[in-house]
Amino acid sequence: MEWETVIGLEVHVQLATDTKLFSGSSTAYGAEPNTQASANDLAMPGTLPVPNEAAFRYAVMFGLAVNAEIAKRSVFERKNYFYPDLPKGYQTTQLAEPIVGPGYVDIELENGQAKRIRIHHAHLEEDAGKSLHEDFHGMTGIDLNRAGTPLIEVVTEPDMRNAEEAVAFAKKLHNIVTSLEICDGDMSQGSMRFDVNVSVRPKGQAELGTRTETKNLNSFRFMEEAIELEVERQIDVLESGGTIVQETRLYNGETKVARSMRTKEDSDDYRYFPCPDLLPVILDDEYIDTVRLQMPELPEARRARFIADYGLTEYDATQLTGERAMADYFEATVKACGEAKLAANWIMADLSAYLNKAELTIAQSQITPVQLGGLITRLADGTLSSKIAKQVFEAMTLGEGDADTIIEARGLKQVSDTGALEKMVDEVIANNSQQVENYRAADDSKRPKMLGFFVGQIMKASKGQANPQAVNDILKKKLEG
Amino acid sequence: MATVKPTDIAKLAHLARIAVSEEQAADVADRITEVLNLVDQLQEADTDGVEPMAHPLDTAQRLRADQVTETDQREAFQAIAPAVEDGLYLVPRVIDE
Structure with a gap:
């Protein structure tokens, strides 16, 4: 039955x-x-x-x-x-x-x-x-x-x-x-x-x-x-x-x-x-x-405001306003970094995963909204690659301080300096002559995939700190130029 | 006609934690029956359109501002308690079953 x-x-x-x-x-x-x-x-x-x-x-x-x-x-x-x-x-x-x-x-x-x-x-x-x-x-x-x-x-x-x-x-x-x-x-x-x-x-x-x-x-x-x-x-x-x-x-x-x-x-x-x-x-x-006029913002109104003011998707706004403390955390993070979409992504993905794993409520988070905002700022201004940003986040969960302190202490700054990157690219090209030849012989449709090999080598050489966009640009210039 | 039985009295006495012996119960039952009969008589009055009365005073409750006005008087209160320990009142063991 x-x-x-x-x-x-x-x-x-x-x-x-x-x-x-x-x-x-x-x-x-x-x-x-x-x-x-x-x-x-x-x-x-x-x-x-x-x-x-x-x-x-x-x-x-x-x-x-x-x-x-x-x-x-x-x-x-x-x-x-x-x-x-x-x-x-x-x-x-x-x-x-x-x-x-x-x-x-x-x-x-x-x-x-x-x-x-x-x-x-x-x-x-x-x-x-x-x-x-x-x-x-x-x-x-x-x-x-x-x-x-x-x-x-x-x-x-x-x-x-x-x-x-x-x-x-x-x-x-x-x-x-x-x-x-x-x-x-x-x-x-x-x-x-x-x-x-x-x-x-x-x-x-x-x-x-x-x-x-x-x-x-x-x-x-x-x-x-x-x-x-x-x-x-x-x-x-x-x-x-x-x-x-x-x-x-x-x-x-x-x-x-x-x-x-x-x-x-x-x-x-x-x-x-x-x-x-x-x-x-x-x-x-x-x-x-009188009581009606004194009512604080209700979750549904806040959700609508998140969509209108921060340009969030309906899904993101619903997730973030599902719990009062999370909505507060989001707004404090945006205030600290000015990056609403990035803040939403980090809170819903990395922060939530960390809290779940550690069995903490958002109010008990080791990472404050200001700290997360600091990390997002460094991601947005190109100091950190998203891969390194995750390492910094990890360090923040361990209480190692704010993003700038961790970047400084661990020497994690993303290398965007063209001179230094060019040197690395030159080395990789010199050490992989066969792949360089193959790349140059390949037609345009196959090249992007082949470029990945070189990018990977450079990221490895730089321990993940090379700015991927800059590496791409320099590589293309040197390989095709 | 309402009739209250001695068994009803025993149950009510238990709920109210009042000691009523079996001998007393019959007498108490008779007297409460009399009161209920009086209520039955009152029920006959026509009350159509009469709002039920919640309180004999025909006025509204005054409310108080949400401000702490009480001070700690634990020592005075616990001085008259039969048993206290660590600031707690002690009572015969209650098992929460």
């Missing part, structure tokens, strides 16, 4: 506000445990929440970026459950009246086709603290610095049909929130976390299959692996006559193993109700319009 996969996502996006959603505690990362947990964050009796305007502004920006309706009235509710890193005994969140209504995001697939993924809604809520399960004499350690950090939870419709589409959507969302600067996008620190709802059904069947939810995936790769593993598991179960149990699952990216966390029978009953400590939040048109 042919199966169809159906995927919906819930994405938690940590907002890059300076303070928490309901208190004036700092959200700065990496502070000593519990030094950023105020009386309100600790649920001390008598404290009251006051919502952070910036969290609403960021949520509105997100809503506008995903073509959604913005709710002028939104209401906080209490989601009740007990866990030590949730001191209040409930999470303040939104349910019936979320800030961001239905919207959509268009994703581009590998085959170049676009697909629209609908967003059901997005709501504002607070994060919980962290439980540390290392052994504290048989106890669990609680750090509440993260408690109360604002999140938006983005809920999609079940519009994705395979892991590739889900990852493309996740990357697009990452690009949008980092471009808006409402989230730092650092997934290793949990700034974006994905819950994946997966079900399968016989192809052509309208009714959805029973779904499972794999929670808290914090990398695009883990997300892809978890989906593929779960699809395979569900198909195996169904084809061997079993049924899928609705359950929550956990995927371990290190061991590549998924396991069931809890089934529906003992699933939570959160007993939501409107939070009596908070009034409805009312936003007017003027507020929303």
Whole structure:
């Protein structure tokens, strides 16, 4: 039987506000445990929440970026459950009246086709603290610095049909929130976390299959692996006559193993109700319009600008604006060297290959945009051949400094000096009299290929530093002249 | 007519982490049933065109500027905690299963 996969996502996006959603505690990362947990964050009796305007502004920006309706009235509710890193005994969140209504995001697939993924809604809520399960004499350690950090939870419709589409959507969302600067996008620190709802059904069947939810995936790769593993598991179960149990699952990216966390029978009953400590939040048109005017450039606008301003191809512009950090890197490189096309090529080819191999993000690159710009400048002005430029690049990845320093230290300057090149050409001609004779006897159509032999000899003699164009010119003159 | 059973009470008590003994459960169930019957009566009121009330105060929420106003008071808070170590609050072991 042919199966169809159906995927919906819930994405938690940590907002890059300076303070928490309901208190004036700092959200700065990496502070000593519990030094950023105020009386309100600790649920001390008598404290009251006051919502952070910036969290609403960021949520509105997100809503506008995903073509959604913005709710002028939104209401906080209490989601009740007990866990030590949730001191209040409930999470303040939104349910019936979320800030961001239905919207959509268009994703581009590998085959170049676009697909629209609908967003059901997005709501504002607070994060919980962290439980540390290392052994504290048989106890669990609680750090509440993260408690109360604002999140938006983005809920999609079940519009994705395979892991590739889900990852493309996740990357697009990452690009949008980092471009808006409402989230730092650092997934290793949990700034974006994905819950994946997966079900399968016989192809052509309208009714959805029973779904499972794999929670808290914090990398695009883990997300892809978890989906593929779960699809395979569900198909195996169904084809061997079993049924899928609705359950929550956990995927371990290190061991590549998924396991069931809890089934529906003992699933939570959160007993939501409107939070009596908070009034409805009312936003007017003027507020929303002001936010609209303050929106930073979105990925699609930036892509169009790259084509118009830098003369990039559609393909190059799409690649370079697929990730906020890469687009920033490109623009900084162009600023340093003024060579947009060369910068695009180097970033997409050599730099990307180096980052992949070293398993680094572009932000962690050993080579700064200014350094890459310096290398490109030396390539464009003829100091370096493209072959030697790759050597310089290699040296830069090893931290040997900027291009000029490496060229100087390794003596890599391209030889364009006619006198020196002529001497080399003369030597090669003198040492290869047979080939010279053959060349002179050959007809014009065969000569270019034969010229390659001489160029090769000279490049070898110059250790790759001869300017190939100059060598060509001199050779032709001497051989044919 | 809504009827709450003692088993419903046991489940709710568990979710709310409230100790309700089996003997108490029947009594509590009866009393909550009475409250729900009162709600049933209220349901009979015609509420067409009435917007649901989110809060008894007829005003909008005030928002706060995104500025750090809280200072570190960990020492004071941890002085009243039953167990702390390395700046962490310690609680009976929770296995994340």
